[in-house]
Amino acid sequence: MEDVVWAFAVPLIIFMIFVAPIWLILHYRSKRQVGQGLSEDERAQLVQLSQQAEKMADRIATLERLLxxxxPQWRNKA
Known part of the structure; x- marks a missing residue:
């Protein structure tokens, strides 16, 4: 019976000493990074991509108007 207790206790102790603290540290580090939001570089890139998307939408509208x-029947050909 004592051997069975040690068979469960030793892995549990090893888990609690080594694995659990590392797991918690990594978990809360990733939560903090997610909670911080976008960095300045990411915001600048998002603004740039948004501007490019607006330009492309304008170009597509112009092309469709010209077509x-x-x-006039170009839409029915597809």
């Missing part, structure tokens, strides 16, 4: 004027 509607030049070839």
């Amino acid at each position: 509607d004027e030049d070839s």
Whole structure:
């Protein structure tokens, strides 16, 4: 019976001493990074991508308007 107790106790003790603290540290470090939000570089990149998307949307609208004027049936061909 005592051997069975040690068979469960030793791995549990090793887990609590080594694995659990590292696990907790990594867990809360990742939570803190997620909670901080975007960095300045990420914000700048997001603004740049947003501006590029707006330009592309304008270009697509212009192309569709030109195609509607030049070839009104172009949408039905697809």
